[in-house]
Amino acid sequence: MLEADRASAGLGIELADEGDGFAEVRMTVTGKMVNGHGTAHGGYVFLLADTAFACACNSHGPVTVAAGADITFVAPAWEGDELRAVARERVRHGRSGLYDVTVLRGEQVIAEFRGRSRTATPVKGTEATA
Numbered sequence: 001m002l003e004a005d006r007a008s009a010g011l012g013i014e015l016a017d018e019g020d021g022f023a024e025v026r027m028t029v030t031g032k033m034v035n036g037h038g039t040a041h042g043g044y045v046f047l048l049a050d051t052a053f054a055c056a057c058n059s060h061g062p063v064t065v066a067a068g069a070d071i072t073f074v075a076p077a078w079e080g081d082e083l084r085a086v087a088r089e090r091v092r093h094g095r096s097g098l099y100d101v102t103v104l105r106g107e108q109v110i111a112e113f114r115g116r117s118r119t120a121t122p123v124k125g126t127e128a129t130a
Contacts, residue, residue: 001058008051011044015055021089021099023055029081040077049085049101049113056087057097057117064097069115081105085113095119 002008002015008025011033017024027048035041049071057064077083087101097117103110 002051002055005051005054007047011047013048013051016084018055018059020059021056021092023052023059023087024084025052025055026082026084029077029079029083031079034079037076038078040079040081040083042071042073045073045077045083045103045111046071046113048083049087049103049111050115052085052087052101053099053113053115053117056089056099056101057115060092063120064117065120067096067116067118069113071111071113073111074109075105077105077110083110087115095121 011027013025013027016026025048029040033040033044050069053069083103083105085101085103087099090098090100095118099115099117101113101115
């Protein structure tokens, strides 16, 4: 799935580690990602966390999408910072899942993200692919 994600690739997001219900991605904050306060725009931090979430919730095979997500920003990130987002599955039940993602600079927490997933049902006449 990440190989086809042009938005993440365009920002230089790389998959560092993965497993069932788990993913870690990395991104370096560039000058184009900095807001008027001189810090990383929250949208880019959210996108990094969302990418880790997507990798983790799709690790089981069926096509899975976000049903919702929220983020709490804890500390700023700056141009040149390498951020990593670590996603962990909390629970899956039926077609629904809950995932927590921590965004870090080194060992410092930058943001906490919670994503809610839903496994997609195939459209009549098609099949979901793993």
